[in-house]
Amino acid sequence: DSEGGLYVCMNTFLGFGREHIERHYRKTGQCVYLHLKRRVIEKVPGASGGALPKRRNAKLFLDLETNSDLNSDDFEYEDEAKLVIFPDHYEISLPNIEELPALVTIACDALLSAKSPYRKQDPDSWEEELQASKHAKTLVQLDNGVRIPPSGWKCSKCDLRENLWLNLTDGSVLCGKWFFDGSGGNGHAIEHYKETGYPLAVKLGTITPDGADVYSFDEEEPVLDPHIAKHLAHFGIDMLQMQVTENGLRDNDIKPRVSEWEVIQEAGVKLKPMYGPGYTGMKNLGNSCYLNAVMQAIFSIPEFQRAYVGNLPRIFDYSPLDPTQDFNTQMAKLGHGLLSGQYSKPPMKSELIEQVMKEEHKPQHSGISPQMFKAFISKGHPEFSSNRQQDAQEFFLHLINLVERNPVGSENPSDVFRFLVEERTQCCQSRKVRYTERVDYIMQLPVAMEAATNKDELIAYELKRREAEAARRPPPELVRAKIPFSACLQAFSEPSNVEDFWSSALQAKSAGVKTSRFASFPEYLVVQIKKFTFGLDWIPKKLDVSIDMPDFLDINHLRARGLQPGEEELPDIAPPIIIPDDPKALDIDESSVMQLAEMGFPLEACRKAVYYTGNLGAEVAFNWIIAHMEEPDFAEPLVIPAFGEVASSGAAGFGAVGLDNQPPEEMVAIIISMGFQRDLAIQALKATNNNLERALEWIFSHPELEEEIEPAMDMMNMANNANANILAETGSEGPRIKDGSGRYELFGFISHMGTSTMSGHYVCHLKKEGRWVIYNDLRVCASERPPKDLGYIYFYHRIPS
Numbered sequence: 001d002s003e004g005g006l007y008v009c010m011n012t013f014l015g016f017g018r019e020h021i022e023r024h025y026r027k028t029g030q031c032v033y034l035h036l037k038r039r040v041i042e043k044v045p046g047a048s049g050g051a052l053p054k055r056r057n058a059k060l061f062l063d064l065e066t067n068s069d070l071n072s073d074d075f076e077y078e079d080e081a082k083l084v085i086f087p088d089h090y091e092i093s094l095p096n097i098e099e100l101p102a103l104v105t106i107a108c109d110a111l112l113s114a115k116s117p118y119r120k121q122d123p124d125s126w127e128e129e130l131q132a133s134k135h136a137k138t139l140v141q142l143d144n145g146v147r148i149p150p151s152g153w154k155c156s157k158c159d160l161r162e163n164l165w166l167n168l169t170d171g172s173v174l175c176g177k178w179f180f181d182g183s184g185g186n187g188h189a190i191e192h193y194k195e196t197g198y199p200l201a202v203k204l205g206t207i208t209p210d211g212a213d214v215y216s217f218d219e220e221e222p223v224l225d226p227h228i229a230k231h232l233a234h235f236g237i238d239m240l241q242m243q244v245t246e247n248g249l250r251d252n253d254i255k256p257r258v259s260e261w262e263v264i265q266e267a268g269v270k271l272k273p274m275y276g277p278g279y280t281g282m283k284n285l286g287n288s289c290y291l292n293a294v295m296q297a298i299f300s301i302p303e304f305q306r307a308y309v310g311n312l313p314r315i316f317d318y319s320p321l322d323p324t325q326d327f328n329t330q331m332a333k334l335g336h337g338l339l340s341g342q343y344s345k346p347p348m349k350s351e352l353i354e355q356v357m358k359e360e361h362k363p364q365h366s367g368i369s370p371q372m373f374k375a376f377i378s379k380g381h382p383e384f385s386s387n388r389q390q391d392a393q394e395f396f397l398h399l400i401n402l403v404e405r406n407p408v409g410s411e412n413p414s415d416v417f418r419f420l421v422e423e424r425t426q427c428c429q430s431r432k433v434r435y436t437e438r439v440d441y442i443m444q445l446p447v448a449m450e451a452a453t454n455k456d457e458l459i460a461y462e463l464k465r466r467e468a469e470a471a472r473r474p475p476p477e478l479v480r481a482k483i484p485f486s487a488c489l490q491a492f493s494e495p496s497n498v499e500d501f502w503s504s505a506l507q508a509k510s511a512g513v514k515t516s517r518f519a520s521f522p523e524y525l526v527v528q529i530k531k532f533t534f535g536l537d538w539i540p541k542k543l544d545v546s547i548d549m550p551d552f553l554d555i556n557h558l559r560a561r562g563l564q565p566g567e568e569e570l571p572d573i574a575p576p577i578i579i580p581d582d583p584k585a586l587d588i589d590e591s592s593v594m595q596l597a598e599m600g601f602p603l604e605a606c607r608k609a610v611y612y613t614g615n616l617g618a619e620v621a622f623n624w625i626i627a628h629m630e631e632p633d634f635a636e637p638l639v640i641p642a643f644g645e646v647a648s649s650g651a652a653g654f655g656a657v658g659l660d661n662q663p664p665e666e667m668v669a670i671i672i673s674m675g676f677q678r679d680l681a682i683q684a685l686k687a688t689n690n691n692l693e694r695a696l697e698w699i700f701s702h703p704e705l706e707e708e709i710e711p712a713m714d715m716m717n718m719a720n721n722a723n724a725n726i727l728a729e730t731g732s733e734g735p736r737i738k739d740g741s742g743r744y745e746l747f748g749f750i751s752h753m754g755t756s757t758m759s760g761h762y763v764c765h766l767k768k769e770g771r772w773v774i775y776n777d778l779r780v781c782a783s784e785r786p787p788k789d790l791g792y793i794y795f796y797h798r799i800p801s
Helices: 018-028 102-112 117-121 188-196 228-233 241-248 260-264 289-298 302-309 312-317 327-339 349-358 371-377 392-405 455-470 485-493 590-598 603-612 618-628 665-673 678-687 692-700 703-719 724-730
Strands: 006-009 032-042 075-085 090-093 164-167 173-175 200-203 214-216 221-223 419-427 433-440 443-445 481-483 496-498 512-518 524-529 532-534 540-542 545-547 552-554 743-753 761-768 771-776 779-782 793-798
Touching: 006 018, 018 312, 032 102, 075 102, 164 188, 173 188, 200 228, 260 743, 289 327, 289 371, 289 392, 289 743, 289 761, 289 771, 302 312, 302 327, 312 327, 327 371, 327 392, 371 392, 392 793, 443 485, 481 485, 485 512, 590 603, 590 618, 603 618, 603 665, 618 665, 665 678, 665 692, 678 692
Parallel strands: 443 524, 481 545
Antiparallel strands: 006 032, 032 075, 075 090, 164 173, 164 200, 200 214, 214 221, 419 433, 419 512, 496 512, 524 793, 532 540, 552 743, 743 761, 743 793, 761 771, 771 779
16 A cells, blocks of 8 residues: 555565565566556545445555554545556556466466465464454353452463453353463363353453453354443453543543553553654564564664665665565665654644544554564564564564574674673682683673562552452552662672582582683673563563663673682683483483573473583573574474483584484484584594493594694685674684673663563564653554663664764
């Protein structure tokens, strides 16, 4: 429905806007295109009787989305299709059986009637495909006096407090099993249906003024409940209360908003919409708000703007014949959509007056839909390719990895995030030390709960909450822990214990401590507040805290100093490797698994890393993760091989797999995790008949081979655009860093609402032109109360010295 319509190449079936069709014709020589155009026209008054928009020539358009802002009583669609022959732009209106060959007509009809590939990929993400439940209209609700409090829910048959479902017949609150977001449960909701036959349930935590997630046990699928407001009101839940509060009460009548959903989204405050370049919203494709928030922050950074939008003509000119599978093309396309202003145009003054008079909204160019970008960037990833909610921090690292592997121009924009971390490990018994460096992109800041400044209030709140729960009363008003930022920074800088530390000075396991410092400071500092942790049941939990994040940050005191006078280094001796005869006999060190999982890596990948590195601790397992994170089965469950089998650690990594006489992959992985090249590890194992201890001795006795292999590996890595972390360790020039002062200013933050990374919603706040702006999917407004204390990921820019 853009002004120029859509041109579809009849050879490749790729679609182009009017501004790009000439480039495609010149580049490919393809001259036949199907031109699709949708017009929105005003209906004749009284003609529709309030019906839904009619689609004229219903056969003649693709399975395209309709404008959700369209007032269906006053407007309808008119679609047209033409064949256009380049370079003369000769047009043939469709249908035209007389002039066109039969094969061309068949091809046009097939194209016009095809379903959108994005609907095929993930039908559950489209609300319009949900059907109204057959039980909604006639649902019987028991008059049993049940009232549901606004929070503090618990399954009535177990102790679970997440993935809870409210039965709309009798008001029972029960845990689910595998609905919508994949959360775990004991299945008490389905058991209750089998016992009672009560068919509909709504997921607690998803209720908003716009609707809720409803499941029909009888129909065995998610459904729509057109009468959801009435059904919820039966149990004392007013789903429209938020709207009434916002529009019907004066500011001094509104109770203080403490729920993070209200505070982060700035509910109760009239926000002014923002339009123009850099103020373009992004449609939520179904739990894709994590992607929207990260990309808004990324394209607010000048280096990314220059790399992709500034180079857009060159990227488009040199893109492959199928640009849908090219990372740089998709980044440039998305960046242009966000920064051009073409999809964020304010309504005309006359239209604004008409909207106010009619209390309605006419269609506007409001935001972009990142379907193609999400489909490409998540391709092959077990989590991001799903329709489940994801961790924005994990997606940020995934994106940076793709940027590293797909260079654009002479400079890589991800260089602005990269910094070196110096890790000082000390043996507590011998007092000797080891200094190592690694590349990182995020500063992970622990939450110092013990430093809360309102401990008395928290204790009183917890007592009241338990009393209310026991008496089945609504919970008291939330009291959130207030944590000083200085306490979190202090916790970051303090030494931490190293689990299963092997001291090369003692040639035995010993107590060890590790301290991290900045060997370089990045141009842009990304700070993650480690709000997410794991409970005893391995379900991710979130710490609901308020941290007084500073607008100006100085971390120069965290600059690394290297080996100090009087310090003695630990000997450079590798620990002995013991592989049990029966691989199943190796117990996985769950504490190491937990440490890795808290860094944001998938749980199954952490278990594999600890297993394949022989329980040598989280540090060695971390190196295994870095070496294997690009493999397709990286996050697949660990399958421990039977005795005598060759394990597949998923390490298709840096060489061929499945060749004759290939050493066991778990042994190769262990040697790689110690810093040796894969080719050298394989050569050593083959030379020693796959004896791990002898292979290590063989490597140390053949240092000249390592020197020969390293340059060859450098060339191969460069040719294959390998992961930046690997390049940083093997490249002769070292990692690319932009070191400078450690003084920063806050310019953006991403906030999360919800109880875990598996559910909830993300919102982004950015400081532009001197004022804060909130990006809440399609909604872009001037921020009145930016909740800087509730953020999850913060973005700081270095202050020029």
